[in-house]
Amino acid sequence: MPPFTSHGGCFQIRIRNTSVIGTITVSGLPQHKDHNLIVAVLANWLVQPIAELALDKSDA
Template identity: 65%
Template sequence: MMTIEQDIAQIVRQEQRLQFTQFDAETAWTIGSRLRQLAKERNLSIVIDIQVNEHQLFHVALPGVTPNNADWVRRKRNLVQHYHCSSYLMKLRLQHQKAGLEDKTGLNTRDLAAAGGCFPILLKGTGCIGTITVSGLPQREDHNLVVSVLAEYLQLPLPELALS
């Protein structure tokens, strides 16, 4: 089991490595479709959402999800758009500091959620241009699912990037 500090360092590595040279609607479709395929194979009830510059390029709600999952997507996405880092990284940093999101930042948790499952779309040389969000699983699993598909898409070895 990794410590919070090790998880934080590993997610920082994930964000450094899982970057794109280009990202468009076709990329979103490929990644979103792969996430959906894995969810169907594993019988997961999740929402998948991919946005670039606040423009939704992919969205699906699989059987078993509720409108609550869509709200979690919105709140996690808002956090990543605000901080340009993974929602799980923010969650772990706050946990490590023994602080809540509202206490530490003054931001309202009705609109932002520090919970795993939203990963920034990072364009090399540019920075954060969008988000890939999964909601419906425990937050670490939401995060790991996104990372596994990004590593596969970018042809990077998952064992070097995965959280244990």
């Protein structure tokens, strides 16, 4: 088992055509909501519609 693994509140940061360069992690909510919070922040930062990015639209 690797020493570090992604969890529900951890989102990998990848550069296109390369590999993972880091992670964004949120903890304190249920895993699914931790993840959706990260998606919401990234959608806002990247000016992308969250409806196309969120795992579960009802939690976004």
